[in-house]
Amino acid sequence: MSTAQLRNVIDMTKVIHSRFDIAEIIQVLVNTLAAEITQADLVSFFVREGRGYRGFKCNILHDVVVQQYIDPELDVFARGILDTRRTDYIPHVAADDRIDSTKKKNFDIQSILGIPLILDDEVWGMAFAHDFGRPMNITREQIELAEAFVSMAGVAIRNHYMFEQKKRWIQQQQNLLDLSGRLSVSTTIEQVVKVCAEGMLQEDRATSLFVHLYDEPTESLRPLFHGTGSGQEALFWRESSEELFERIPRLSEVPYMERYNPWAEGAALPLRQGFCSKHGVESAMHLPLITKDRTIGLLTLLGPADTSGTPEELEVCKLISELTAAALSNVMHTAQLDQAVKLSTSELVQANMKLEELVRELRSADEIKNGFISSLSHELRTPITSIKGTIDILLRDILGEVNREQRELLQMAAGSVTHLLEQINDLLDFAKLGSGRLDLTWSETAFDEVVKEAVTMLEPLFLKKEQQIRVMGRPGIRVRLDRLRIRQVLINLLSNANKFTPHYGRIEVVYEEQDGMLKVAVRDNGIGIPHSKQPLIFTKFYQVDNGAHGTGIGLSFSKELAELHGGCLTFESLEGAGSTFTLTLPI
Known part of the structure; x- marks a missing residue:
């Protein structure tokens, strides 16, 4: 087997078994057969319809092929494949009268190959390859590979049917469960x-x-x-x-x-x-x-x-x-029903008591957790602040001049310490928010100034990745808010946009008044959020598996800050196309 043929087998395996749509599976099969049997001008696949087989997929002339219908009673070549359930190859149709004379004339067929696809002991479909006026001279190795491809497609189609059957079974079980629940009430x-x-x-x-x-x-x-x-x-x-x-x-x-x-x-x-x-x-x-x-x-x-x-x-x-x-x-039987209601009520009371006890235990555990986070963060912040101060002294050459390599290492260490302090501060704020000790400092603020401060603080990050940052909104909109906290929300959103947007990407901040509310959209054209991950995006400590690092509390914390202001934080995202996070605040 040549390297190219081996690659076709591998590609066929990967592609077919990643598809759950029959039309896609058959199209992949047709394309692979056409790539393997390069001598063929037309590769087509016919599926069972009524007593015969209808054209379904092909590599060329799709409009012509889908109009074709094979009646085994009239097509001797196809009937032979159905009867034997084996591949048939006619290298010279001029010496073989099994091919329909009309098709032979219309397509100028000189040679033809037919392969059955068998599912559950029945010929589910047939693949054909033929020329337009020049014999194909297909080798035995090519025929065997083509048969293998058809067999692989059969396995994929069988898997598809099994998958659909399982889905129907699961849905049927769910319907029965729902029905049982509705009948019971x-x-x-x-x-x-x-x-x-x-x-x-x-x-x-x-x-x-x-x-x-x-x-x-x-x-x-x-x-x-x-x-x-x-x-x-x-x-x-x-x-x-x-x-x-x-x-x-x-x-x-x-x-x-x-x-x-x-x-x-x-x-x-x-x-x-x-x-x-x-x-x-x-x-x-x-x-x-x-x-x-x-x-x-x-x-x-x-x-x-x-x-x-x-x-x-x-x-x-x-x-x-x-x-x-x-x-x-x-x-x-109303008497039995009354008894069942009384019994259910008693069970519900007991369950409710257990639930209340569980809630108390969870609240206690949450308080212990918040206390631990707060204590640990304070304990960590003191030595880390000391380390940061020491690094700053060394970088200012107060204790003697450092060489270039030492300065680079110290700058890297300073950046890591700063990042660590930011995460510790986030944890402290998170603990305060969880325990209800986070107080807001309200003031009447020009919102464009808050946006400008947030963008300016992150400008080095945008420059490093050569990203375009654009701010659009009417100056002078005044909002009653906690300036530092809302700036923190904007920094979190912009920082995420920076992380998940590639070099030379585009990030926009658009804000406007709508129905007495201020809507602020932070939009990027980055990698987006996978659909399966989106329901968890605001969960505390949850991080999408995308290679970025952090505490996993930024979005959760931002959402709670927005709600403390009487607003909300929502998002829309399409994987591969970017995300838009919208902060809504009352004016």
């Missing part, structure tokens, strides 16, 4: 039946639902509700007085868990012809409502003739009927 028969119908009518299991309650003294089924759902429309309900059955059946006569034509001659349990015609009923299925080995009613699913269900769908219907029976039983 329903307090009337109507509520129970409506919730049941919403579950049953999901995913086209039926178009309407009829509910009967079983009357034990008379051993008869009493019509209760008839519900209909159509598309995305709401369910329309009414208490039913019309009868569903031609005659009232005994429970032993009801055919459970099987679909049938309810008004056909010889039907196991006929339904009234007028009712079926009125509501478009062509199939029916009955499910018993049984709780504690006692039948309390009957659910009847009604729908068109083509309504069908997999064994899994039938099992879901059975589960819903069991949940509904349990909920109806609870509603009808």
Whole structure:
């Protein structure tokens, strides 16, 4: 295998298994086949449609290929591949009459290769490669590699189907959990039946639902509700007085868990012809409502003739009927329900007491944490300040002149000590905020001055990365705020923008009055925040894994400062396109 072929295999593996969309998988397959079989002019892939196969993806002539349809009854070459389920290659079609003469003429085909893609023991699709007037002369090694690529695509497609099946299963389980929860809090028969119908009518299991309650003294089924759902429309309900059955059946006569034509001659349990015609009923299925080995009613699913269900769908219907029976039983037995409410209330009281105790413990732990942070920060700040002063003395040559290498090392140390002090100060402020000891110093302030101070303080950072910084806003807007704290918020936002914006990037500060509020947007065109990380961005001590270092409290602290001012801090971000943080303050 050549280096180029090996690279194709590796690229194919990487790309296909990173896709979860069938169209993308097939397009990658087609492109890879075209790159491997360079002698081919057209590489295409056909997928099953009805009795034949429809053009789906290709390397060229897409509009032509998608119009092509292969009927195995008419295409001998394709039928041979389907019958043998093996690759077929005709090096010279002139000597082989299996190729359709029209296609041979239209495309001037001289040679053709066909490879089946088999899923679950069926030919799911076929890949073809052929020329436009010049034989391809494909080698055996190329054919084997092409087969391997098709097989790899098959694995990826199977994985896709398994993934989608798992998603459906998870969603189905979630729907059942939600249904169970809603049924458990329903307090009337109507509520129970409506919730049941919403579950049953999901995913086209039926178009309407009829509910009967079983009357034990008379051993008869009493019509209760008839519900209909159509598309995305709401369910329309009414208490039913019309009868569903031609005659009232005994429970032993009801055919459970099987679909049938309810008004056909010889039907196991006929339904009234007028009712079926009125509501478009062509199939029916009955499910018993049984709780504690006692039948309390009957659910009847009604729908068109083509309504069908997999064994899994039938099992879901059975589960819903069991949940509904349990909920109806609870509603009808008020004494048991009252007892359950009392028991639940007692449990809730106990749980609430435990929760209150847990809250007290958490508050105590939070106070201990804040005290520890404050104490540790004070203990650290004193020696670090001493170290900073010592470095400053050395840099001013008070104890003797230092050489260039020593000065560079001292300057690096001074920068690190300054950064450490800033982080310690952040921790102190954070501890004060957490314990409610952070006081604001209010003053009437020209906001453009606060912005200018923040930008000026960070200007060396912008110059170092040669970033453009632009400030836009009307001068003279006055706001009542804590000047130092809001400047600190702006410095945090601008510092983040500087960190996560590459060299030569663009950073903007835009502020304006809107409806009695001052809105300040700090916008950059940096790397942005991954969508999965965005819900956690204001969490204390949380840091996005992006290579930057810090305490992880800057944004959380800034958000709380904004809220202390009666405002808020929000953001929008698109990964790879930048972020915008918006500070809103009352004027």
